[in-house]
Amino acid sequence: MLTERLTQIESILTLTGNPQSIQLTTQLAHGALIIAMEAYLWDTVAYWVANDEDTLRNLVATNKDFQIKTLQLSKIFERVEGLKAEVELYLQDLVWHRLDKIKPLIASGLKISVPDIDNLMREVLVRHDIIHRGGRTKDGEPIEVSIDNVRGVAGMVQVFADAIEAELALRYPASVSEDIF
Numbered sequence: 513m514l515t516e517r518l519t520q521i522e523s524i525l526t527l528t529g530n531p532q533s534i535q536l537t538t539q540l541a542h543g544a545l546i547i548a549m550e551a552y553l554w555d556t557v558a559y560w561v562a563n564d565e566d567t568l569r570n571l572v573a574t575n576k577d578f579q580i581k582t583l584q585l586s587k588i589f590e591r592v593e594g595l596k597a598e599v600e601l602y603l604q605d606l607v608w609h610r611l612d613k614i615k616p617l618i619a620s621g622l623k624i625s626v627p628d629i630d631n632l633m634r635e636v637l638v639r640h641d642i643i644h645r646g647g648r649t650k651d652g653e654p655i656e657v658s659i660d661n662v663r664g665v666a667g668m669v670q671v672f673a674d675a676i677e678a679e680l681a682l683r684y685p686a687s688v689s690e691d692i693f
Contacts, residue, residue, distance in 0.1 A: 550608035571621030
């Protein structure tokens with residue numbers, strides 16, 4: 513799905529028209545890259561939580577949000593039976609572009625090494641200004657995003673996902689994760 517989305521975004525970059533429309537389209541393509549990365553991360557974690565008991569256990573045991581939850585002994589069986597659904601709901605509500613929070617969740621939950629996020633976090637901030645400030649900085653200056661910049665971000669997202677997939681292949685050698693994503 514990520515590869516398909518990256519291909520679609522690349523095709524947007526070939527559109528022609530007036531310069532203002534091209535700049536807006538380029539900004540939106542940039543935002544779409546971050547959204548595609550978020551979807552990839554959510555899909556990946558949700559898949560392993562749903563299909564691997566150890567991953568579910570790791571995520572619950574190491575996640576601070578789950579560590580602070582209380583449990584009444586009288587509800588233990590009800591809670592255990594609904595645990596997977598509770599974790600899946602938790603994952604659905606996460607803000608997946610908050611890579612600073614997502615990286616430790618993935619690392620501890622999936623027990624994999626997650627690549628450096630610094631460059632991607634800078635692009636998440638650019639996306640924030642594009643989406644939430646109408647393509648302007650907090651000082652009101654227009655965000656200039658070039659087609660080459662968008663292609664560079666696409667490359668960063670692909671390298672990031674490839675590194676995660678390589679880690680998943682080591683962690684879950686009998687899996688078919690490459691066929692899924």
